[in-house]
Every structure is written in structure tokens, then in C-alpha cells.
Amino acid sequence: MRVRLRVDPIKCKAHGMCGELFPERIRMDDWGYPVVDQRALSDDVLEHARRAIVDCPRAALWVEPVDEPGARVRPDDSD
Amino acid sequence: MSVSTDVGSTSQRLLPARAVPEDLDAHLAGFGPRPHLEAVAMLDALDASGLRGRGGADFPTGVKWRAVREHTGRGGDAVVVANAAECEPASFKDRFLLTYRPHLVLDGLEHAAEAVGARRVVIYTTKSHTDVEAALRAAIRERRRRDDSDRFIDVLVGPNRYVAGEETALVSRVSGHLAKPKVVPPRPFQSGVDHLPTLVQNVETLAHAALIARFGAPWFRSVGTERSPGTALLTVSGAVRTPGVLEAACDTTVGDIVDRAGGVDGEPATVLLGGYFGRWVAADRIWNKTIDALSLQSVGASLGTGVLLVATATTCGISETDRVLTFLASQTAGQCGPCHVGLPAIAETFHKVATGRARPAAIDLLVRWSHDIRGRGACRHPDGAMLFLASAMEVFAADLRHHLKNGSCRYSGQRPLLPIPATDAGWW
Numbered sequence: 023m024r025v026r027l028r029v030d031p032i033k034c035k036a037h038g039m040c041g042e043l044f045p046e047r048i049r050m051d052d053w054g055y056p057v058v059d060q061r062a063l064s065d066d067v068l069e070h071a072r073r074a075i076v077d078c079p080r081a082a083l084w085v086e087p088v089d090e091p092g093a094r095v096r097p098d099d100s101d
Numbered sequence: 102m103s104v105s106t107d108v109g110s111t112s113q114r115l116l117p118a119r120a121v122p123e124d125l126d127a128h129l130a131g132f133g134p135r136p137h138l139e140a141v142a143m144l145d146a147l148d149a150s151g152l153r154g155r156g157g158a159d160f161p162t163g164v165k166w167r168a169v170r171e172h173t174g175r176g177g178d179a180v181v182v183a184n185a186a187e188c189e190p191a192s193f194k195d196r197f198l199l200t201y202r203p204h205l206v207l208d209g210l211e212h213a214a215e216a217v218g219a220r221r222v223v224i225y226t227t228k229s230h231t232d233v234e235a236a237l238r239a240a241i242r243e244r245r246r247r248d249d250s251d252r253f254i255d256v257l258v259g260p261n262r263y264v265a266g267e268e269t270a271l272v273s274r275v276s277g278h279l280a281k282p283k284v285v286p287p288r289p290f291q292s293g294v295d296h297l298p299t300l301v302q303n304v305e306t307l308a309h310a311a312l313i314a315r316f317g318a319p320w321f322r323s324v325g326t327e328r329s330p331g332t333a334l335l336t337v338s339g340a341v342r343t344p345g346v347l348e349a350a351c352d353t354t355v356g357d358i359v360d361r362a363g364g365v366d367g368e369p370a371t372v373l374l375g376g377y378f379g380r381w382v383a384a385d386r387i388w389n390k391t392i393d394a395l396s397l398q399s400v401g402a403s404l405g406t407g408v409l410l411v412a413t414a415t416t417c418g419i420s421e422t423d424r425v426l427t428f429l430a431s432q433t434a435g436q437c438g439p440c441h442v443g444l445p446a447i448a449e450t451f452h453k454v455a456t457g458r459a460r461p462a463a464i465d466l467l468v469r470w471s472h473d474i475r476g477r478g479a480c481r482h483p484d485g486a487m488l489f490l491a492s493a494m495e496v497f498a499a500d501l502r503h504h505l506k507n508g509s510c511r512y513s514g515q516r517p518l519l520p521i522p523a524t525d526a527g528w529w
Contacts (some may be wrong), residue, residue, distance in 0.1 A: 030283055030479075031437035031438065031439065032283070032437055032479050034166070034438060051443070051473050052470070053439070053443060055438035055442070055444045057473065074134070
């Protein structure tokens with residue numbers, strides 16, 4: 023299943039952890055809020071994505087299937 | 102199928118021939134009783150009509166109603182909300198329609214409730230539109246006295262804030278929470294008011310649906326274009342001689358519409374189309390374009406909420422944009438960082454450029470920021486505001502450089518053209 027990373031902008035309070043943990047796909051804007059690459063996650067970055075999701079202090083990150091926008095997948099189901 | 106005289110005429114369908122509010126008797130005399138349509142027939146008629154939402158999104162109405170009905174089928178209940186929030190400062194068309202033809206909107210609302218299987222029916226307006234609220238309550242009382250209908254239509258009044266009419270904000274308010282947007286999905290058709298599938302539909306769209314139910318899809322399509330059939334309500338203002346709300350078939354040109362509003366007092370230079378989430382376009386690029394969606398798309402514009410505002414060369418586009426941007430920044434719900442931190446930063450920087458207190462690099466910064474915050478809010482508030490800004494920076498590029506250097510221009514001290522309303526501080 024192809025998935026992409028999403029951020030809940032209401033939950034996010036710019037702690038900045040995700041940018042540290044997943045710099046391959048997340049950069050910070052000038053105000054410290056994450057800009058998330060919307061492309062599907064390739065296998066080689068899944069572990070970093072998982073780490074960003076579980077370590078977000080606001081639990082603001084999740085992955086959704088690319089062809090089923092809106093559906094949430096637990097980070098450990100993404101195989 | 103009888104068609105009364107003003108309904109039959111080609112481009113005056115929603116608005117009455119005389120500007121007198123229609124009570125139930127006048128409504129029934131003109132249109133006859135609301136026909137009973139099976140849900141399937143109503144949905145088929147909507148699909149065939151090609152009607153699209155007139156609240157700004159231009160989404161196919163039939164598709165929207167079907168999506169709600171499909172979700173109703175799973176749980177057995179749904180909610181319909183008529184959106185009469187009209188928080189767009191330069192738009193008056195929804196209030197105009199509700200003042201003069203409330204019963205046509207209420208007919209459409211009842212059709213919608215029957216088609217999607219909703220028990221709860223609400224019409225949602227905002228605090229500043231007190232006259233509309235009164236007209237609606239009177240119209241609903243009239244129907245209840247007359248009628249057979251056991252369906253109770255509730256009137257709900259939300260705060261007058263720019264984003265309070267946004268679909269998820271409205272759903273939140275009707276559910277008893279603050280009128281702030283939510284992250285989608287779930288979208289209202291999946292889980293809306295009180296977690297029920299919810300249809301949120303602009304009031305003009307509902308009035309069109311009521312006419313389609315009576316006169317059929319081929320009649321609806323008999324004016325307008327393939328892509329944008331029927332007529333549309335427009336609020337024409339700015340430097341026109343007789344600003345106001347008018348109705349035009351969707352194959353009418355911008356120039357003809359402006360002529361119907363008395364023509365321009367001066368030489369038209371730019372047009373703001375679609376409201377404060379819309380775009381500025383040079384007048385000569387758009388004058389001969391029809392208001393059909395594809396035609397407007399060819400110049401990067403869309404009809405949005407039906408706002409058509411004309412400015413002349415003696416309007417300072419930079420000062421106007423500056424004020425609107427400050428207003429939009431003040432209207433953030435304060436939930437999403439890119440919006441509630443980003444928008445004020447952008448508005449402040451633009452203000453510095455407009456008043457000649459910025460370095461030239463500030464213009465590049467504005468361009469970068471405006472791209473950066475798009476798509477990063479729960480709702481489309483930052484996207485809409487940035488669409489407006491980007492078009493202003495394109496159309497008024499030379500003026501912006503002039504302001505950066507000189508702090509003002511010949512016309513920047515003039516009376517403002519674009520309205521900035523007083524809004525509520527709260528979200529309830």
C-alpha cells in the first residue's frame with residue numbers, strides 16, 4: 023500500500039521534532055511549522071516517517087493511503 | 102407544467118420582476134405549489150441540469166446530494182443546512198435573494214431534505230444580517246401556518262467572521278461548538294452536524310434546485326453554457342454607476358454585465374472577480390469574456406461568490422490590497438500556524454512595501470511566503486488570501502514598485518473602494 027504523510031495543522035504547535043527526525047520529507051517554514059512533502063513515501067524513508075509520527079508531542083502526524091485520501095493508517099501497519 | 106411570465110423569461114429566473122419581497126401567496130401565485138419529487142427523480146434532474154454550487158466552490162450539486170444520500174443510507178438520518186452566512190464583504194446576492202424570494206430558497210431546502218433523507222433542516226446566517234434573519238423567520242412562520250409540512254426549519258445565527266461560513270466551521274457551529282473550521286476528512290457529507298451526513302448548500306443553489314424541480318433540467322439548460330448552464334446572481338460594485346445585485350445568464354460577458362449596472366464611472370482598469378478569495382484581472386483581458394467557468398479560467402479567474410467589482414485607473418490597487426490583506430489576516434481562526442502566524446506576517450510586510458518602509462527583497466519574501474502557506478491550513482483561508490495577493494502583485498506589479506520607492510501614489514489617499522466590514526470578535 024502506497025502511503026503519504028500528513029500533518030494536522032490545528033494540532034501542530036511547531037515543536038519541530040518532525041523536521042529533525044524526518045528531514046528527507048519535512049522542512050520547516052520561516053515560522054517553524056512543518057512543510058510536508060505530499061509524495062508517496064518510498065520504502066527507504068518509512069522508518070524515519072514512523073519515528074516522526076510516534077515522537078510528535080502533539081500526535082499531529084499520520085499517514086494515509088495515496089488512493090484513499092482521509093483514511094488513517096497506524097504507523098506499524100504500513101508494510 | 103406551467104411557467105409564469107417572469108420565470109419563463111430567459112435571464113431573470115431567481116429575482117422577481119419587481120423589487121418587492123414575495124410572501125407565500127405571491128410565491129404560490131407565481132410558481133404554483135412545490136411539486137413532490139421522488140428522491141431519485143430529483144437527483145437525476147440535478148445531474149442532468151449541470152447545476153453547480155454558487156457559494157464559491159462551483160462543485161456539481163447532484164454529485165454532492167448523492168454523496169450525502171449514500172451516507173444517509175448507512176445510518177438512516179442526515180442533516181441539511183442552507184448556507185446564508187454570506188461573509189464575503191462585497192457580496193450581497195444571497196441576502197438579496199432571501200429578502201425578495203425567501204420561499205424559493207425554502208422550497209429548495211425542502212427538496213434537498215427529501216432527496217438526501219434529512220430530518221433536521223437548518224438555515225444558517227450571521228449576526229450582522231438581522232434583516233435576513235427576520236425575513237426568514239417570517240417566511241417560515243407563514244409556511245407553518247399554511248402547510249401540511251411537518252418538517253421544522255430552524256434558523257441559526259453564527260458570528261460574522263470571514264471563515265464562519267466555511268463548510269466545516271458552519272457544521273461546527275450548528276453542532277453547538279465554535280464556528281471554526283476543522284481538518285478534513287471527514288468531510289461534512291461523511292460526518293457533519295452531530296456526526297450525521299450533512300449537506301451544506303448555498304442558498305442561491307437551493308433556489309436554482311427549486312426551479313429545476315418545477316421546470317426540469319432542459320429548461321434550466323436553455324440559457325447559459327454547456328459547462329455553466331443557467332443564470333447566476335452577481336453583486337456588481339466598485340466604480341459602476343448603479344451598483345447592486347443582478348442576475349445574468351452564464352454566457353453573458355463581463356462588459357455587458359457592467360453595462361447593466363449603469364456602466365463605469367471613468368475608464369475601467371481592473372476587475373476583482375470572485376470576492377476576497379478571488380483574483381484581480383486587467384479589465385481589457387476580461388471585458389469580452391463570458392462568466393462561464395471555462396471562459397473565466399482562460400484568464401485565471403473564477404466567478405467565486407459572484408462578486409464583480411470594477412476599479413478604474415484612479416483606484417490605488419496597492420492600498421486596496423493592503424487593506425483587504427490586513428482584514429483577511431485578522432479573520433484567521435487562530436488554529437493553524439501557517440495561517441495565524443503566516444498571514445499577519447505577510448499582511449504586515451505588504452503594508453511596509455505599500456508604505457515605502459521595506460527593502461526591495463521584501464517583494465521576493467512575499468512571493469516565497471505566499472507560496473509557502475498555500476494548502477497548509479485546515480480550511481482554504483490562507484489559499485484564498487494568497488490567490489488574491491498573487492493576482493494583485495501581478496496586476497499591480499508596477500504600482501507595487503512605485504509604492505516601495507515612494508511610499509504612496511497619486512491615488513492612494515482616495516476613499517476606499519473595497520468594503521471592510523466590522524466583524525464579531527467571538528466565534529459563537
